[in-house]
Amino acid sequence: VIKRLxxxxxxxxxxxxxxxxxxxxxxxLAMQNMQPHSVIFYEAVGGWLVTLPLLFFIxxxxxxxxxxxxxxxxxxxxxxxxxxxxxxxLKIGPVATVSTITAMYPIVVMTLAxxxxxxxxxxxxxxxxxxxxxxxxxxxx
Amino acid sequence: xxxxPWLLPSFLAIIxxxxxxxxxxLAIRRLPPFHMTLYSYSIxxxxxxxxxxxxxxHIEFDLRGVLLALSxxxxxxxxxxxxxxxxxxxxxxxxxxxxxxxxxxxTLLAFIxxxxxxxxxxxxxxxxxxxxxxxxVKASDQKTES
Numbered sequence: 001v002i003k004r005l006x007x008x009x010x011x012x013x014x015x016x017x018x019x020x021x022x023x024x025x026x027x028x029l030a031m032q033n034m035q036p037h038s039v040i041f042y043e044a045v046g047g048w049l050v051t052l053p054l055l056f057f058i059x060x061x062x063x064x065x066x067x068x069x070x071x072x073x074x075x076x077x078x079x080x081x082x083x084x085x086x087x088x089x090l091k092i093g094p095v096a097t098v099s100t101i102t103a104m105y106p107i108v109v110m111t112l113a114x115x116x117x118x119x120x121x122x123x124x125x126x127x128x129x130x131x132x133x134x135x136x137x138x139x140x141x
Numbered sequence: 142x143x144x145x146p147w148l149l150p151s152f153l154a155i156i157x158x159x160x161x162x163x164x165x166x167l168a169i170r171r172l173p174p175f176h177m178t179l180y181s182y183s184i185x186x187x188x189x190x191x192x193x194x195x196x197x198x199h200i201e202f203d204l205r206g207v208l209l210a211l212s213x214x215x216x217x218x219x220x221x222x223x224x225x226x227x228x229x230x231x232x233x234x235x236x237x238x239x240x241x242x243x244x245x246x247x248t249l250l251a252f253i254x255x256x257x258x259x260x261x262x263x264x265x266x267x268x269x270x271x272x273x274x275x276x277x278v279k280a281s282d283q284k285t286e287s
Contacts (some may be wrong), residue, residue, distance in 0.1 A: 004278075005278070009227070009230055009231040009235070010239070010277065010278055012223050012224070012226050012227035012230070012231075012236075013224070013227045013231070013235065013236045013239035013240050014239060014274070015220075015223050016220045016223045016224040016227060016236075016239075016240050017239055017240050017242055017243050017246060018246055019216050019217075019219055019220035019223065020217075020220050020224075020240060020243035020246070021243045021244075021245070021246020021247045021249070021250060022216050022246070022247075022250065023213055023216045023217045023220060023243075024243055024244065024246070024247035025246075025247040025250040025251060025254075026209055026210075026212055026213045026216065027209075027210070027213055028251070028255070029209050030206045030209035030210040030213060031206075032206070033201075033203040033205060033206040034201045034203050034206040034207075034210070035196075035201060037192050037193065037195075037196045038200050038201040038206075038210070039206070039210045039213070040189050040192060041189045041190075041192070041193055041200055041210075042206075042207050042210030042211050042213075042214065043189070043210050043211075043213045043214040043217065044182070044185050044186045044188075044189035044190075044214060045186075045211060045214060046210065046211035046212060046213060046214020046215045046216075046217070046218070047182045047185060047186070047214035047215070047217055047218040047221075048182060048186055048214070048218075049211065049214065049215055049218070050214070050215050050218030050219055050222075051178050051179050051182040051218050051221075051222075052179075054175045054178065054179055054222075055179065057175060058173075058175055058176065062176055062179065062180075063171075063172050063173060063176045065171040065172055067168075067171050068168045068170075068171030068172035068176075068177070068180075069168075069172070069180055071164045071165070071167050071168035071171070072164070072165065072168045072172070072177055072180045072181050072184065073180075073184060074161075074164055075160075075161045075162075075163075075164035075165055075168065075181070076161070076181055076184040076185065076188070077184070077188075078157045078158075078160055078161035078164070079157070079158065079161035079162075080188055081157055082153075082154045082157035082158040082161055083154075085150040085151070085153040085154040085157060086150070086151075086154040086158075088147075088150040089147040089148075089150035089151040089154060090147075092146055092147045092150075093145060093146070093147025093148075093151065094147075097147075097151075098147060098151050101148075101151045101152070101155065102151055102154045102155050102158065103241075103244070104155055105154075105155050105158035105159045105162065105241075106159070106162075106237045106238060106241040107155075107159070108155055108156055108158070108159020108160065108162075108163070109159050109162045109163050109233060109234075109237045110234050110237065110238075111159075112159065112160070112163040113163065113166070113232065113233045113234045113237075114234075116163075116167075117166065117232075117233070119232045119233065119234045121234060121280075122280055124276055124279055124280035125234070125235075125238075125276075125277065125280040127276055127280075128238065128273045128274075128276035128277045128280055129234070129238045129273070131269050131270075131272055131273035131276065132238045132239075132241060132242055132269075132270060132273040134266075134269055135242060135245065135266045135267070135269035135270035135273060136241060136242065136244065136266070136270075137266075138262050138263065138265050138266030138269065139244040139245055139248055139263055139266035139267070139270070140244065
């Protein structure tokens with residue numbers, strides 16, 4: 001099974017799915033005793049515990065592609081602004097509806113990939129993507 | 142047009158999140174996965190410090206909470222590396238559909254470890270998510286058409 005998953009390129013996204021599930025779950029426990037801003041700080045430190053050793057792995061030679069760094073910078077900052085918009089919506093709107101609407105962001109990603117990267121899907125992938133969106137809708141509500 | 146005041150920030154959040162998840166696919170063409178992870182976590186650390194400044198650098202310390210938060214960071218870091226590698230090798234459409242199902246895993250973990258009740262709606266969502274993953278595996282054997 002692992003061989004097949006690896007060959008189809010599914011192993012990495014599936015591993016990320018399981019780890020992100022854990023990542024989404026653990027803050028709930030951490031925030032029982034601390035405020036969100038403190039949790040975010042320690043989370044950043046934890047992230048560095050994993051990512052800083054990568055510097056040794058790449059022998060300190062970071063690729064300095066300006067466009068690449070700019071894209072990462074824009075992506076990260078847009079993500080932070082998105083969280084702010086999300087919290088604003090949550091503050092003034094119904095939680096179930098707001099979280100359901102915002103959970104649909106993969107549709108934006110798929111549309112952008114279709115327009116700018118010309119990524120195509122076969123019929124089964126379309127069905128799988130539609131089912132995933134319904135699943136997210138049901139889980140977010 | 143947008144009758145409720147919360148609709149505008151909600152739609153902005155969808156679009157900004159969508160764009161912020163799409164940009165790494167463009168960046169991965171210029172930066173190797175390890176390098177990209179290092180840059181994004183440096184920006185995250187900077188953001189976390191700026192956030193502390195807003196709160197007057199009042200960082201709480203509760204051993205259990207700190208250990209859990211550090212674990213969140215470690216797990217997030219590892220999953221980010223794996224995700225970047227998946228972006229490097231597969232289409233973003235493929236990776237985003239699979240990884241966007243992570244609330245199903247979080248819901249299941251909350252059910253198992255926190256005893257949170259699973260509603261019929263959530264159970265249906267988890268089952269549909271599993272079906273969509275199975276379909277994705279099947280779909281990877283098929284030729285891309287449209």
